[in-house]
Amino acid sequence: MGRRKFGKKHSASGASVLKQDEGNGLKDARKPYNDIIRENDNFIKYYKVQKVCKEDEFEDFVQFLKTDLPTTFRITGSKGVVHKLLEIVEDNLIKDCINQIDSEKPPNIFPLPWYPGKLAWQMDLTRKDIRRCEAYYKLHNFLISETEHGTISRQEAVSMIPPLLLDVQSHHKVLDMCAAPGSKTAQLLELLHANGDPIPSGYVIANDVDNKRCYMLVHQAKRLNSPCVAIINHDSTVLPNLHSTQSDGSVKQVQFDRILCDVPCSGDGTLRKNPDIWLKWTAANGLNLHGVQSRILKRGAELLAIDGKLVYSTCSINPIENEAVIHRLLCESNGALELVDVSDTLPGLKFSPGMEEWLVCSRNLDVYKNFDEVDEKWRTTIRPQIVRILPHHQNTGAFFVAVLKKVKPFHTKEETNIKINDTDLDVGHVVEGSKKRNNDDNIQHKDETVWKDIKSFYSISDDFDSKCLLTRCRVGKKKNIYLTTEAVRDLVVTNQSNIKFINTGVKAFVRCDNKNMKCAFRIANDGLDSVYPFIGDNRKVYIDKDDLITLLLNDDPQHSPPIPSLSKNLQLQVENLSPGSCVLIYREEEKSKDLDPLVIYMSGWRGTTSLRCYMDRHSTMHLLRLLGGDMSKYDVNKFQKQDDESSQGEGCSEGTNTEATKN
Ligand SMILES: C[S@@+](CC[C@H](N)C(=O)[O-])C[C@H]1O[C@@H](n2cnc3c(N)ncnc32)[C@H](O)[C@@H]1O
Structure with missing residues (x-):
């Protein structure tokens, strides 16, 4: 809308x-x-x-x-995360707002009765009320960090x-x-992933006539980390x-x-x-x-x-x-x-x-x-x-x-049934604008080497279709490798001569060129939910709550947590792990058979003497919130810390701590 x-x-x-x-x-x-x-x-x-x-x-x-309009938001994410966030909204956030307000009539905060699973909430507060009133600073911080992390969507x-x-x-x-700015595209994508399948066979094609607004769609898609979306730029009437x-x-x-x-x-x-x-x-x-x-x-x-x-x-x-x-x-x-x-x-x-x-x-x-x-x-x-x-x-x-x-055909244009050459795009590219693809054997060759290194370092299963990995450029060193699905890749390859593709795919691997690692690419958090099922056990590390909180609270890339400071169990796991990128897995103990336990996958780095996780500020806040960790370092009261406001910026990106790879 x-x-x-x-x-x-x-x-x-x-x-x-x-x-x-x-x-x-x-x-x-x-x-x-x-x-x-x-x-x-x-x-x-x-x-x-x-x-x-x-x-x-x-x-x-x-x-x-x-x-003025009341504020509303939707909760989204894996079942375990949704369950936890709902608990937080019901048990902490609402009570917090009510306790803080020095008024006989605290704001009404309630789930929308018609939205399934209590996943959409309304509060009788305007955006301005929330932004300007100190009593609501935690609610405001919650809305910002969870929106950026992608676990809530602020939508009318x-x-x-x-x-x-x-x-x-x-x-x-x-x-x-007519998709931009994309709140409904985001919801469509969530519904596509609703059954928990990290790589669904369906897809969402999001179109808008306005090129600039298409980049709002790119931002939305990035928040949701889906490999099943392509953004295109056309006049829908034609x-x-x-x-x-x-x-x-x-x-x-x-x-x-x-x-x-x-x-x-x-x-x-x-x-x-x-x-x-x-x-x-x-x-x-x-x-x-x-x-x-x-x-x-x-x-x-x-x-x-x-x-x-x-x-x-x-x-x-x-x-x-x-x-x-x-x-x-x-x-x-x-x-x-x-x-x-x-x-x-x-x-x-x-x-x-x-x-x-x-x-x-x-x-x-x-x-x-x-x-x-x-x-x-x-x-x-x-x-x-x-x-x-x-x-x-x-x-x-x-x-x-x-x-x-x-119920029956309508204005059918002649159905085309043409044969085209199958374009073999081992590591292809994310199409920007209407640029045409041209073959470059050298690059294909280099890409095969890149893929061989990645496959071997992470012991990636043979079931993983490497054709679904795309890169943004065909010449020079590839910085990021994106994952898309077979169906979306086919659409890009088949239609690129007449469709203006703006963006597709989710970031799966990021170049890090660290001399201690035998592979030039680390795992990105964005595509981890989709890539995780294919990663071998050799790069997986299981982490408990206390260790994870220690890692999340460390925001100094020069001083990542030393391995001996972590639990014995974790020390044992990383003892024989060669330096470089790994997946950290946190699994909450099952409390009840009816509730999905919280499971979190994160991109981590095993340094020569330390261990850390790659998390931007908003995702760190999200995880500490889910784990019940101490958030005081991040959950800043901007009214008390006006001067620091700019440094609490809202646009940090993953790996603010790129230096981490040097440890
Ligand atoms: C009502 S807004 C869409 C809101 C969007 N669905 C959402 O939920 O965030 C209408 C959009 O249609 C786009 N638009 C206008 N004319 C169009 C056309 N002929 N073809 C495609 N998009 C068009 C505008 O750029 C605008 O982004």
Whole structure:
């Protein structure tokens, strides 16, 4: 969910420009949010005449829109981690906030009733409350470090709904047509990995027309460490067909099992989060976007497999951007698409059914008085399987979701079934932009050597498909080696002449060129969950809680914990381990058969006399939090330590401690 930037053209989408002096005539919309007068007569008039909710609810609807949005977040990760984090939220975080607040009415913090497994939480606090109030500094630190680590996602409640309704399974081919900044892409990826499979056979292709915004997707994908994602940069209205190689070597057009069309919209459902929209709202915004929204949806329907599901969503309240778009496609599809009734899918979610009638108004709010004047396509009734969420239903933003199922072919373009030469990309490259791949035998040869060294040093099992390792450049020393899946690699290789791939793969190995190690690459934390099952026992070290906490508390690369300072068990394990990269494994003792134990894999380094783990600051905080270790060194109260704030920076990267390899 999201909306176009203020006053920004969206040329590629063909959508019109939102001008600064639109709306209620105020020229300078760049006011501090506090100073914005949350009123717009045209907005009120328009939605009254559209009968967007029952008459007796209208006042509530408007009042809720005028208040700030509560904060929400989702918990994600392996089952063991999720269970632990839930415990921390319920037992520590909430109590902490309540105890700290010097008020009779502490903030309400509760799990969203409709989100499965208590994994999404809402608190009646705005982002600003949390940032500015000292009592919430631990909560603020929690939100920042867990977000950066990838174990929570701060996402608006209503924006969590479309991926849930898509019902993604680990084998699904999923397309996210308008993906940036990527909160829903992240959720789709989580669902793909939900059954615990570190390398699912399905994938998510995340597309956005805006090249810069595609890099927001890169950041999201990096947080989640999935090898099953590729980011592409196209106008969805004319998204080229993608092809994949079949088992018989032929190449066939990809038909997606699941498609998300979270289209660009006027965004008036986000008024609580973006009050500047009050200043520039006009009825024209929705009208101008209807065309591009319809074209994106239609292209999505073309790319959908038979029996596949497509979710169309907007954060707009306007029926012209919502029901009218769905209605238009249903009319054109000649029975190929059906609306799916999702009204019972998320018990506990309050919503209104889709609108059955709507009006077309001009920019000046001239409503078509004589209904005969209105084109047929605007006025037919739509069945109410659609989910419409308004802010007063359950104190959220406003949102629109419709789920479509394809039951027979629709606008089929000729299916291509072409033979191509199988491109043998042993250690290939991550494609940046539309650069074409050219063969370079020398590099292939060198890469084979690199792979041989890695395979032998880590005793990597023969089941591991080294073709799925990619590098970013074809010439010179490779810095990082990325892991992708067979299916994603095939897509990159097969489509690189007509698809602009921005990024794919998760970092699996990092060059470290240390004279003490017999391999030039160390293991990266990012891809460890996927690579771990293939690593031999010779580089695995099992670590207990106390030793792990000792390692995590050490942040001085020049003085890593000396081996004799660690437990006897650990000393014995590393005694015969040659210097270099290793995997540290922590396994919590099983408390109950019903609960998955906490298991953590980390990239470690056995120095000549010391042992350490590679962890950035946020991941260190995350692990200490899970282990119940002393966090005082990192869980800084910025109100007491204002001067240190910049040095507590939020952008550390793995291996802040690159010097560690010298120990
Ligand atoms: C509502 S936002 C998507 C929010 C995103 N799904 C999320 O959950 O974070 C709409 C996105 O559509 C992109 N967009 C606009 N026109 C497009 C087009 N014709 N093709 C593809 N993407 C487009 C915009 O750049 C913007 O990032």
